[in-house]
Amino acid sequence: xxxxxxxxxxxxxxxxxxxxxxxxxxxxxxxxxxxxxxxxxxxxxxxxxxxxxxxxxxxxxxxxxxxxxxxxxxxxxxxxxxxxxxxxxxxxxxxxxxxxxxxxxxxxxxxxxxxxxxxxxxxxxxxxxxxxxxxxxxxxxxxxxxxxxxxxxxxxxxxxxxxxxxxxxxxxxxxxxxxxxxxxxxxxxxxxxxxxxxxxxxxxxxxxxxxxxxxxxxxxxxxxxxxxxxxxxxxxxxxxxxxxxxxxxxxxxxxxxxxxxxxxxxxxxxxxxxxxxxxxxxxxxxxxxxxxxxxxxxxxxxxxxxxxxxxxxxxxxxxxxxxxxxxxxxxxxxxxxxxxxxxxxxxxxxxxxxxxxxxxxxxxxxxxxxxxxxxxxxxxxxxxxxxxxxxxxxxxxxxxxxxxxxxxxxxxxxxxxxxxxxxxxxxxxxxxxxxxxxxxxxxxxxxxxxxxxxxxxxxxxxxxxxxxxxxxxxxxxxxxxxxxxxxxxxxxxxxxxxxxxxxxxxxxxxxxxxxxxxxxxxxxxxxxxxxxxxxxxxxxxxxxxxxxxxxxxxxxxxxxxxxxxxxxxxxxxxxxxxxxxxxxxxxxxxxxxxxxxxxxxxxxxxxxxxxxxxxxxxxxxxxxxxxxxxxxxxxxxxxxxxxxxxxxxxxxxxxxxxxxxxxxxxxxxxxxxxxxxxxxxxxx
Ligand SMILES: Nc1nc2c(c(=O)[nH]1)N[C@H]1C(S)=C(S)[C@@H](COP(=O)(O)OP(=O)(O)OC[C@H]3O[C@@H](n4cnc5c(=O)[nH]c(N)nc54)[C@H](O)[C@@H]3O)O[C@H]1N2
Ligand SMILES: Nc1nc2c(c(=O)[nH]1)N[C@H]1C(S)=C(S)[C@@H](COP(=O)(O)OP(=O)(O)OC[C@H]3O[C@@H](n4cnc5c(=O)[nH]c(N)nc54)[C@H](O)[C@@H]3O)O[C@H]1N2
Ligand code: SF4
Ligand SMILES: [Mo]
Numbered sequence: 001x002x003x004x005x006x007x008x009x010x011x012x013x014x015x016x017x018x019x020x021x022x023x024x025x026x027x028x029x030x031x032x033x034x035x036x037x038x039x040x041x042x043x044x045x046x047x048x049x050x051x052x053x054x055x056x057x058x059x060x061x062x063x064x065x066x067x068x069x070x071x072x073x074x075x076x077x078x079x080x081x082x083x084x085x086x087x088x089x090x091x092x093x094x095x096x097x098x099x100x101x102x103x104x105x106x107x108x109x110x111x112x113x114x115x116x117x118x119x120x121x122x123x124x125x126x127x128x129x130x131x132x133x134x135x136x137x138x139x140x141x142x143x144x145x146x147x148x149x150x151x152x153x154x155x156x157x158x159x160x161x162x163x164x165x166x167x168x169x170x171x172x173x174x175x176x177x178x179x180x181x182x183x184x185x186x187x188x189x190x191x192x193x194x195x196x197x198x199x200x201x202x203x204x205x206x207x208x209x210x211x212x213x214x215x216x217x218x219x220x221x222x223x224x225x226x227x228x229x230x231x232x233x234x235x236x237x238x239x240x241x242x243x244x245x246x247x248x249x250x251x252x253x254x255x256x257x258x259x260x261x262x263x264x265x266x267x268x269x270x271x272x273x274x275x276x277x278x279x280x281x282x283x284x285x286x287x288x289x290x291x292x293x294x295x296x297x298x299x300x301x302x303x304x305x306x307x308x309x310x311x312x313x314x315x316x317x318x319x320x321x322x323x324x325x326x327x328x329x330x331x332x333x334x335x336x337x338x339x340x341x342x343x344x345x346x347x348x349x350x351x352x353x354x355x356x357x358x359x360x361x362x363x364x365x366x367x368x369x370x371x372x373x374x375x376x377x378x379x380x381x382x383x384x385x386x387x388x389x390x391x392x393x394x395x396x397x398x399x400x401x402x403x404x405x406x407x408x409x410x411x412x413x414x415x416x417x418x419x420x421x422x423x424x425x426x427x428x429x430x431x432x433x434x435x436x437x438x439x440x441x442x443x444x445x446x447x448x449x450x451x452x453x454x455x456x457x458x459x460x461x462x463x464x465x466x467x468x469x470x471x472x473x474x475x476x477x478x479x480x481x482x483x484x485x486x487x488x489x490x491x492x493x494x495x496x497x498x499x500x501x502x503x504x505x506x507x508x509x510x511x512x513x514x515x516x517x518x519x520x521x522x523x524x525x526x527x528x529x530x531x532x533x534x535x536x537x538x539x540x541x542x543x544x545x546x547x548x549x550x551x552x553x554x555x556x557x558x559x560x561x562x563x564x565x566x567x568x569x570x571x572x573x574x575x576x577x578x579x580x581x582x583x584x585x586x587x588x589x590x591x592x593x594x595x596x597x598x599x600x601x602x603x604x605x606x607x608x609x610x611x612x613x614x615x616x617x618x619x620x621x622x623x624x625x626x627x628x629x630x631x632x633x634x635x636x637x638x639x640x641x642x643x644x645x646x647x648x649x650x651x652x653x654x655x656x657x658x659x660x661x662x663x664x665x666x667x668x669x670x671x672x673x674x675x676x677x678x679x680x681x682x683x684x
Contacts, residue, residue, distance in 0.1 A: 004022065004023050005020035005021055005022040005023070005030075005032075006020070006021045006023070006450050006452050007019075007020055007021075007034055007036075007448075007450060007506060008020075008021055008430060008448070008449050008450040008451075008452055009037070009434075009436055009447055009448070009449045010044065010047075010048050010051065010429070011108055011109035011111075011112075011429040011434065011449060012047050012048070012050070012051075012108065012429075012579050012582065012583065013047070013108055013171070013172060013173075013579050014106070014107075014108050014173060014176075014177070015039060015040070015172045015173070015183060016039060016108075016109070016436045016438070016447075016449075017033060017034075017037065017039050017040035017043070017044050017045075017048070018033065018034030018036065018037020018039060018040055018447060018507075019031055019032065019033060019034055019044060019048060019051075020032050020033070020034050021051075021430065021452050023452070026453075027453075028051070028052045028055065028452065028453070031044070031048055031049065031051055031052065032044070033048075036506060036507065037447065037507065038179040038180075038181055038182075038438070038440055038442075038445065038507065039179040039182075039183060039438060040182055040183060040184070041181055041182035041185070042182070043182060043183075043184040045172060045576075046577070046592075047576075047577070047578065047579070047583060047589075049588055050578075050583045050586050050588050050589055051429075051430065053586045053587065053588050054411075054428060054583065054586060055428055055430060055431065055453065055456065057412075057585070057586060059412055059413065059585060059650055060411060060412060060425070060428075060456040060457065060459070061410060061411060061412060061413060061417070061423060061424075061425035061426075061456075061457075061459065062425055062456055062457025062458060062459060063075075063425060063457055063458045064076070064077055064079070064080030064422070064423065064424050064425065064458070065080075065422070065423045066079070066080065066083055066421070066422055067420065067421050067422070072423065077458065077460070077468070080422060080424060081465075081468055081469050081472050082472060083422060084405075084407055084422055084424075084469055084472075085469060085472040085473045087378070087404070087405040087407075087421070087422075088100060088123070088378060088405065088473070089473065090404075091377045091378045091404055091405060092123065092124070094377075095373075095374070095377050096124075096345070096374075097123050097124030097125045097343065097345070098124070098125045098126065098127055098343070098345040098347075098348070098374075099125075099127075099374065099375070099376055099377040099378065100120075100123060100125045100127070100376075100377065100378035100379070100380065100405075101125070101127045101128070101129050101359070101364060101376050101378065101379045101380070102116055102117070102120045102125070102127065102128045102129070102130070102379075102380050102382070103129055103130045103379050103380065103381040103382070103384055103386055104128065104129075104130035104131065104132075104382060104383065104384055105130060105131050105382075105383045105384025105385065105386075105389075105580075106131055106135055106384075106580065108383075108579070109383075109429060109434050109436070109449065110434055110435060110436060110437075110491075111383070111429075111432065111434045111461070111462055111463075111484075112382070112383035114338050114463075114487065114491070115382045115383060115409070115462035115463065115466060116380055116382050116409075116462070116466050117338040117339050118338045118339045118340065118466070118470075118479065118480070118481075119339075119380075119466050119469065119470055119475070120339060120380075121338065121339020121340065121341040121342065121343060122339065122341055122470065122475045122478055122479075123473075123475070124343045124344075124345065125343060125345070126342070126343045126345050126346065126347040127347055127348050127358075127359050127364075127376070128347075128358040128359065129358060129359040129360070129361050129363075129364040130358070130361065130384055130386070131361070131384060131386075131389055131390075132356075132357075132358055132360070132361075132669075133356075133360040133361045133362065133665070133666075133669055133670035133671050133672065134299055134300050134361075134389065134390070134671060134672060134674060135296060135299055136176070136296070136299065137299075137356065137357065137358075137669060138298070138299045138304045138305050138308070138666060138668070138669035138671045139294050139298060139299060139304075139305075139308045141305055141308075141355050141356060141357075141668060141669055142305050142308035142309045142311070142312055143308065143312060144355075145309075145312075145355065145526070145532055145535045145537055145538055146309070146312035146313075146315075146316065146526075146531055146532055146533050146535070147312065147315075147316075147321060147524055147525070147526065147531060148524045148525025148526040149329055149524075149525055150176060151315075151321060151322065151326075151327035151328050151329050152175045152176060152177070152178040152327070152328060152329070152330050152439060153174070153175055153178075153291040153293050153327060153328075154289070154291065154324060154325050154326055154327070154328045154441070154514075155174070155180050155186050155189070155190065155291070156180065156189075156441055157289055157324040157325040158190075158195060158287075158289050158290060158291045158325040158326070159195055159287045159288055159289045159290060159325055160195065160196050160198070160283060160284060160287035160289075160290035160291065161190060161195060161196070161197045161198070161290075161291045161293065162198045162199075162200060162284065162290070162291065162292045162293065163197070163198070163199045163200070163201075163207055163211070163293050163295065164200045164222070164292050164293065164294050164295065164297075164298070164311065165200065165201065165222065165294060165295040165296070165297030165298040165307075166207070166293050166294065166295020166296065166297060167201070167205040167206060167207045167295065167297070167574070168207055168293075168295075169205065169206035169207040169209065169210065169576070170205070170206050170207075170574060170575065170576040171295075171296075171574060171576075173295065173296070174186050174293070175293075175439075177437070177438055177439055178330055178438065178439040178440055179438045179439070179440040179445075180440065180441075181440075187210050191210075196212045196213070196283070197210060197211045197212050197213075198211060198212065198213045198214075198215060198280070198283075199211040199213070199214050199215070200215045200217065200222065200225070201214070201215075201216065201297065202216055202217060202218060202219045202571070202636070202639065203571065203573075203634060203635050203639070203641060204216075204633075204634040204635070205634075206576070215272055215276065215280065216271075216272070216636070217270040217271065217272050218269070218270055218271050219301075219552070219555075219569055219571065219639070219675070219676050220301040220302075220303060220304075220307075220552035220555070220673075220675075220676055221269045221270040221271075221549070221552075222270075222298065222307040222310070222311075223303060223306045223307045223309070223310045223547060223548075223549045223550070224261070224265070224266040224269040224270050224549040225266055225270045225272060225277065225310075226307065226310025226311055226313065226314055226547075227258060227261040227266065227310050227313070227547065227549060228261050228262060228263045228265065228266030228267075228274075228277050228281075229277060229280060229281035229284070229314055230254075230258055230261070230281075230310065230313045230314055230317055231258040231259075231261045231262055231263070232263060232277065232278050232281035232282070233281050233284075233285045233314070233317050233318065234254075234255050234258060234317065236278075236281075236282070238281070238282060238285035238286065238318075239285065239317040239318060239319075240317070240318055240319035243319035244316070244317060244319070246530075247316075247319075247519060247524070247530050247531050248316050248317070248530065248531045248533065249528055249530045249531060249532050249533070249534050250534035253534055253545075253546070254313070254317075254533060254534055254546060257546045261549075262274075263275070263277040263278050269549065284314065284318060284320075285317075285318045287318075287320075287325075288325065289320070289323065289324050289325020289326050290318065290320050290325065290326060291320070291325070291326065291327060292311055292314065292315060292320075292327070294308055294311055296574075297675060299669075299671055300671055300672060300673060300674035300675040300676075301552055301666065301671060301673050301675060301676055302550075302552055302553035302554065302664050302665060302666050302667075302671065302673050303549070303550040303551075303552055303553075303666065304666050304669065304671045305543075305666055305668040305669050305671070306547050306548060306549065306550055309533065309535075309538075309546075309547035310547045312531075312533055313533045313547060315327055316531045316533050321519075321531070322516055322517055322518055322519055323516050323517055324516055328514060328516065329518065330439035330440060330441065330444065330514055331439065331443060331444050331511035331512050331513075331514070331515075332437070332439060332444050332511060333437040333439075333444035333445070333446055333492075333495050333510045333511045334494035334495050334510075334511065335437060335491050335492060335494060335495060336490060336491045336492075336493060336494060337491075338491070340478075340480060341478065347359055348363060348364070348367065348376075349363035349364075349367075353668070353669070353670060354541045355537065355538070355541050355543075355668055356668065356669055356670065360665070360669060360670020360671075361386070361390050361670060361672075362662065362665045362670045362672065363670060364376060365390070365395070365396065365399045365662065368399040368400075368402055368403065369395070369398065369399050369402065375402075376403070377403065377404040377405070378403060378404060378405040378406075378407075379400070379403055379405070379406050379407070380407050380409075381406070381407070381408040381409065381410075381416055381420075382408075382409045382426075382462060383409070383410070383426070383462075384416070385410075385414045385415060385416050385580070385581045385648070386400075386416055387400065387414070387415040387416045387418075387419065387647075388414070388415050388416070388580075388581050388645075388646075388647045388648065388655050388657060389580060389581065389657065390657065390662070390672065390674075391657055391660035391661055391662040391672035391673070391674050392622050392657065392658075392660060392661065392662035392663075393415075393623075393647065393655050393657045393658045394622065394623060394658065395622075395662055396657075396662070397419060400416075400419045401419065403421075405421050405422075406419060406420045406421050406422075407420060407421065407422045407423075407424065408420040408422070408423055408424070409424045409425075409426050409462060409465060410423070410424075410425075410426060411425070411426050411427075411428045411456075411459070412585065412648070412650060413648070413649055413650060414581065414648045414649070414650075415581075415647050415648050415649065415655070418649060424460075424465055425455075425456070425457060425458060425459040425460070426455075426459055426460070426461070426462055426465070427455035427456075427459045427460055427461040427462075428455070428456070428459070429449060430449070430450075430451065430452040430453060431451065431452070431453055431454065431455040431456070431459065431461070432451055432455065432461035432462070432463075432484055433448070433449065433450065433451050433461070433484040433485055433488065433499065434448075434449035434484070434488075435447065435448050435449060435488050435492070435499075435502065436449065437495075437510075439511075441513060441514040442509065442513050442514075443509040443510070443511050443512055443513045443514075444509070444510055444511035444512075445507050445508060445509045445510060446492070446495065446497055446502060446507070446508045446510055447502065447506070447507055447508075448488075448499065448502040448503060448506075450503070461483070461484050463481065463482075463483055463484050463487045464483055464484070467479055467481070467482045467483065485499050495510040495511075496510070497510055533546070533547070534546055538668075541668070542667075543667065543668055552673065552676055553664035553665075553673065554661045554664055554673050554676060554677055554678060555569070555676070555678070556569075556678060559678060562621060562678055563678070565680065566619070566620060566621065566678035566679050566680045567638075567678075567680060568604070568638055568639070568640050568678070568679050568680060568681060569638060569639050569640070569676060569677070569678060569679070570618065570620065570639075570640050570641070570642060570656075570659060570676070570677045570678070570679040571639060571640070571641045571642075571675050571676055571677075572641065572642055572643070572644040572656045572660070572674060572675055573599065573641045573642065573643050573644060574643075574644055574645075575593055575643055575645070577589055577592050577593040578593065578645060580644070580645055581645050581646070581647070581648055582645075584645055584646060584648070584650075584651050585648065585650035585651055595627070595628060595646070595653055596627050596628075596642060596643035596644075596645065596646045596653060596654065596656065597627060597628050597629070597630045597642070597643050598616055598618055598627045598628070598629050598630070598640055598641070598642050598681065599630050599632055599634065599635055599640065599641040599642070600616075600629050600630070600631055600632075600635070600640050600681065601631070601632070601633060601635050601636060601637045601638075601639070601640075602631050602632070602633060603637045604637055604638070604640070604681070605629065605631040608681060608682060608683065609683055610629050610631070610681070610682075610683045611629075611631070612629065612630060612631045613628060613629065613630070614628070614629045614683050614684075615627070615628055615629070615683070615684050616628075616629045616681050616682060616683055616684060617681070617682055617683075617684045618640070618642060618659060618679055618680070618681050619659075619679060619680050619681075619682075620659035620660070620661070620677050620678060620679040620680075621661070621678070622658065622659055622660070622661065622662075622677075623658045623659060624658070624659075625642075625654035625655070625656070625658050625659060626654065626684055627642060627643075627653075627654060629681075629683075640679065640681055642656040642659070643656065644656050644657070644674075657674065659677055659679060660672060660673065660674045660677050661673055661677050
């Protein structure tokens with residue numbers, strides 16, 4: 001660390017904005033956006049003001065703790081790591097290394113992405129699980145099969161933007177990992193250029209405020225909407241014929257399969273008027289460079305992967321792939337991936353979920369609750385809060401109670417650390433070195449998350465914890481790094497950039513600027529080198545060679561016997577003021593957003609005798625929670641939206657995932673329907 005202010009990057013969300021941290025007498029005095037950082041160009045969102053309160057919070061975990069009969073007991077690092085080594089070794093010797101799992105959270109930082117990954121490889125377990133079933137990876141699976149990669153939106157050159165199941169007004173998630181010279185300028189720039197913005201969302205989200213048009217399909221019916229758009233595009237001859245002929249595999253079969261999927265058919269499923277579906281299809285097909293930005297609203301449904309397959313079809317038919325203004329493949333900074341050693345054992349549930357790159361959480365959870373001899377025995381949770389973020393909190397807790405050993409590495413006490421056998425305190429962002437790679441039209445670049453202060457109490461950086469534990473278990477010789485700086489230097493070797501370089505130069509570009517239509521040179525990265533919306537890989541995995549609309553698996557139609565008792569559909573919301581379960585416990589955030597709300601339409605409120613600000617009980621087949629009602633018209637009658645994030649011991653408020661369903665999931669990705677559950681609400 002050097003200088004004042006210190007240039008670093010915020011890691012609260014995936015946007016990873018550049019920040020300048022001013023110090024006064026060794027303590028943070030002020031935080032501002034870094035105008036030289038291409039992600040934010042000086043802008044920072046209000047959440048960044050939580051950096052100092054988080055680092056200085058009295059609630060932080062400050063030393064290792066072991067669970068005893070009388071509660072948690074403070075221990076030294078030496079005792080803690082001896083204990084972990086002993087428990088993990090015992091599991092390995094008794095049941096095999098593959099019965100120890102790794103549970104990760106959203107990879108908002110690369111520390112979160114890479115922590116304990118090398119450890120797992122050397123320990124001998126291929127079993128990684130975590131939040132991937134709820135976030136991004138269900139969409140990634142559909143994109144990988146179709147195009148061999150996940151494209152980024154080319155906002156700079158586009159002529160039409162469709163935010164489909166995404167709400168960047170709250171989440172700042174305008175891309176997966178790309179930078180656009182200030183994300184806060186994207187919308188104003190689109191407006192200045194007269195580019196139309198459309199939002200497709202069952203809820204009137206905050207992003208509707210800057211949209212020119214809002215399309216409101218019924219929850220989880222987007223696949224039908226997309227297929228009917230594809231039908232229209234083909235029927236009206238609006239597809240890019242030259243492109244399709246050359247690059248889209250089996251167009252004739254695609255065309256035949258879409259024959260019956262008319263806008264009339266889709267209107268009955270989605271409630272979107274047939275002429276609006278036709279209009280939307282025409283606009284997208286004729287935009288000469290249009291973007292569909294798929295969002296997290298599509299992940300947490302039992303038919304989410306099929307929705308995104310329909311979206312890939314629209315992108316393919318219109319040729320909006322890797323061309324100016326469409327969905328493009330920016331270059332990526334080359335990095336080494338961990339672990340460096342792949343265990344021989346096959347990952348669990350690979351046959352059931354052949355297209356998913358890890359063990360989907362439902363497969364892990366059901367195995368844990370089952371009686372198989374090979375069931376999971378140990379879990380290392382790093383940077384995640386699975387008890388609150390996966391469906392059906394109570395059953396997740398029951399499952400975790402069956403683990404022989406649960407080790408949780410976190411910065412605060414959480415609903416998950418409460419169940420742990422061993423809690424290890426982690427250094428937070430700015431207390432340890434980290435880095436980040438971004439894509440952009442000017443090329444892929446790197447930035448350093450510089451350390452600003454010492455970790456709270458005895459907290460340690462994750463790579464220090466990992467290496468020290470590996471040492472205790474005699475695995476250190478195969479470690480390519482022993483601390484944070486060496487980790488970064490190791491993974492950035494292919495880019496030829498070191499921590500020292502980043503300290504000296506700040507932002508470093510390390511891969512080439514955008515090149516459109518790379519497929520003309522090298523084809524797509526699929527087995528056939530062409531676009532595989534018609535997918536033999538999906539078919540051989542048992543899912544249908546082409547996308548098909550499937551009824552959501554927790555709806556009134558699929559559960560008619562429960563429809564009377566639970567006549568409403570519940571969904572969950574992600575407020576802008578915090579990130580998942582993070583920041584909620586801090587006074588700065590609590591002042592702005594004190595508690596979770598149930599957002600209910602005026603009509604439902606009137607019918608049920610509920611007034612604004614009343615406390616209401618929301619019940620689902622899994623359980624009940626009591627929250628405050630907000631009556632609005634941002635949601636349609638029959639739908640109720642509950643804020644997601646609470647439920648930690650530090651807030652003592654209810655978690656919406658007490659209500660969500662873990663008995664059904666997306667067959668491809670294990671996606672739980674966390675955004676859709678049947679429920680009832682009454683005044684308390
Ligand atoms: N402030 C803040 N920022 C964050 C996060 C956070 O928690 N807080 N989380 C980060 C993470 S991990 C992620 S994954 C991203 C997510 O960011 P986005 O991809 O922008 O997704 P969400 O904000 O979850 O918005 C999803 C929208 O989809 C809608 N939706 C729900 N079901 C359906 C459906 O069936 N069809 C359609 N069309 N829409 C549907 C919801 O009503 C919601 O408005 O945000 C990141 N940024
Ligand atoms: N109903 C419903 N469920 C959802 C969602 C939803 O919208 N609705 N969203 C889903 C999505 S998209 C996602 S990504 C997941 C999010 O799931 P998670 O990523 O598991 O959720 P977070 O709350 O971000 O948990 C991160 C944990 O890491 C800790 N932490 C913070 N900084 C550090 C650090 O530097 N080191 C370590 N070791 N720990 C740290 C935090 O204290 C927190 O406990 O939730 C999913 N679940
Ligand atoms: S929380 Fe705000 S400041 Fe931090 S990375 Fe996300 S958008 Fe940027
Ligand atoms: Mo996420």
